[in-house]
Amino acid sequence: MGPMYRLYTCVTPFTDGTCRGSLDFIASPKMPRIEIGNQVEYGMLACSTCQAQYPVIAGIPILLAKPFAYLRENFSIIDRYLKYAGTPIPQVVKKHLFQVFLTMLRTPNEPVVQSRKGYEPHFLSCMLQRFLTYYQTYVADEWSEDFPLALPRPEQPDSLSGTLRAWLDAYAAEAKRGLDLGCNLGGYTFEMAGRQIESYGVDVSFEALHQAMLAARGRGYRFTAGDKHIHKPLEFHKAPCFTIGSAESLPFTDDSFDVVLSVNIVDILPQPQRMLTEIRRCLRPGGTVILTTPFMYFGEGTLALLDTYSGQLEQGLKQLCRSHGFTIAAEKDDIIWRLNEYARKIVLYRAYGLVLRAG
């Protein structure tokens, strides 16, 4: 059991609450533990309380209530992605997983959170290339100074990254441990890690987290954007930990974090109030939350807030935060979020941000 698994907990839902048992690796002859260096690449975590099992795939623990359903739902894309990335899933692991999937076929299966949707298998290599380009330009949008397009950049202080940096300085200078929800490629997780904060990133996208992990191991992002090869070095004392998990049911023990980032995710969650409940639980009393949202595309979270607060998005979000025991320490309405959708398309969104304190 590495130190990174200390904070992780079981997320099995019971009628009287979530299990939250501690997790440890089990030795199974069918699903061996495969390590690279001192990191577990493949293995099985089990809950000490309810015995639920959680696989670790290519170094990423899948800590969802239905981890195998997630894996089965996303298996072909993950499998091909890892093959494409040059680190195919070992046969012995595949064999074991297929046995699990077979058992699942015989039992009713509930819907799961999907990693990514909509890629046609026969266009696979072209699609893989497309999503790599997507993520690679995505990573460049906010905090790469050297993105090759000569478009006017928003002034640093008003940009999303500028705002987050300023807020981390002002409100989380003493933080020892931080969580980044919906971390995607981990840009802001690394931002915390660079400040000597022990950092954790959570997302539902396997591919994004894998890229984040490669960046952690290689101490930098390496990618091609347009016709340029870009290397963005990352500096941190301790590499962040990345895990598949849901912002609505976090796989962490209570009071674990001094600071939680929720950057542009509340607008897409079906039940934003569940994320706030979970943040409150995992944050230590007096801890800080930095929450931003562009309220764009009318995601499910935006629609839920519109419904509940009669169209008053910003007021509604503040009310929701207060009702979850937070006080508002700062608010900013005109954050410029610059999104490189792909090499030749850049969109500027106006985002809204709050700094919250857990009372």
Ligand SMILES: C[S@@+](CC[C@H](N)C(=O)[O-])C[C@H]1O[C@@H](n2cnc3c(N)ncnc32)[C@H](O)[C@@H]1O
């Ligand atoms: C708009 S992106 C924001 C990424 C990152 N925070 C940033 O600002 O660069 C939203 C992210 O939330 C993730 N996501 C969606 N639903 C989630 C959930 N239930 N739990 C955790 N992450 C989720 C998506 O995979 C995606 O990476």
Ligand SMILES: [Zn+2]
């Ligand atoms: Zn359990």
